[in-house]
Amino acid sequence: MYDYTLLERLLFRFPSFDHQKMKSELDRKTILITGASSGIGQAFAFLLADTTAHLILVARRESDMNAMKSEIEKGSATVTVFPADLRIEEERNGLLAYLHQLPDGLDVLVSNAGISINRPIIESFDRYHDFTRTMAINYFAPVQLMLSLIPLLEKKNGQIVNVSTINVLLHPFPHWAAYQASKAAFDTWFRSAGPELTIKNISTTTLYLPLVKTPMIKPTLAYKHSPAMSPVHVAELIGHALYTKRTVYKPWWLFLGQVTSLVFRRPIDWMVPALLKRKERDSRNG
Structure with missing residues (x-):
């Protein structure tokens, strides 16, 4: 189904996905997907095409999302395209203003937007902006969104799905300082906030993912022939989380690392x- 090699089928064994259960859970709900124009966000949006959910797609590439809207709305879902660069606080504020005026509120936030940078420190002396922009999208953006949206989600007994990385649970690797620090910062924030969200009847899920076959990994040549998950498979894990309320997903072999x-x-x-x-x-x- 996912065009996996034998090794990938072994590495990426996760619970089976029941599309009908997901559909029953998400019909008539409002779902915000960040990083929606490609990769995991795009795959998840298409997975919901036959539901009656209202999908709010957020990313920078408006034309790509408009093309997705045309295809998805051939099914039963409805789509709102909201172009925004979540690295920019003013654009995050604009998105939040829109979300707070939704007549039906918000049921689900899929926090998927992110950026990855692979660069040695010795090549970063004049690139402080690499660190600020990475923190902006991987940490400050989801924190600001959640601080503002938690009251909306509480009203609907909603759910937050955080798309994270196995790197935050492993020994840090050279050349990935900006990326790993920003992802680890938000992972710590989200785990710290989790118990408080639980008593507000907001479910939380974190997906600790290995490599995924998205545009984000293409600049790193070393990953070209490395085992990597399918975005469609990850989309199904998100769907599985939404009807099971499972709190954590991680590869079975991660404990060894x-x-x-x-x-x-x-x-x-x-x-x-x-x-x-x-x-x-x-x-x-x-």
Whole structure:
């Protein structure tokens, strides 16, 4: 179904998905999807085409979302396109103003928008903006949205789905400082807020994902032949979360990485610089 290799089928074993249960759960609900114009957000929006949900698609690429709207509304769902660059506070404020005037309120927030940067620190000395823009979309944007939308979600016994990464649960990797710090910041915020949201009858779910075959990973050549999840598969995990209220999804093998990160932290701290030095030396000699 997902055009997986044998290895990918082994790595990405998750609970089976029941489309009818998802449809019954989401019919007539209002669902906000950030990062909706491609990848996971796009796949999830198309998954809901045969529901009677009202989908609010948010991303920068308005033309792409308008094309999605035309296709999705051939089914029974209705779509509102709201173009916004969530890195910019003024545009986040505009989105929130629109959401607060919705006559039917808001039932679900799928927090999917994000950015990834793979760049060594020594190449970042004059690129402070890499860190500010990464924090803006991966941390400040979802925090501001949720602080404003929690009262709306509370009225509807709503749900928040946070699309995260396995990196926040593992030993940090070189060259990913901006990305990992921003994703870890929001993961900590969301886990801290979770119990408070629960007593407000707001369900929370976090998907800790490995590589996913989205446009975001294309600039990293090392990922070209790496095992990666299908966005459609991730969309179904989101759908599964919405009818089961499951709080966490992560690959079955992630615990091995977590144990390794904890038990072998000192050897890793010693080995990684050695590997970086060797790579730098080979690059100079090559």
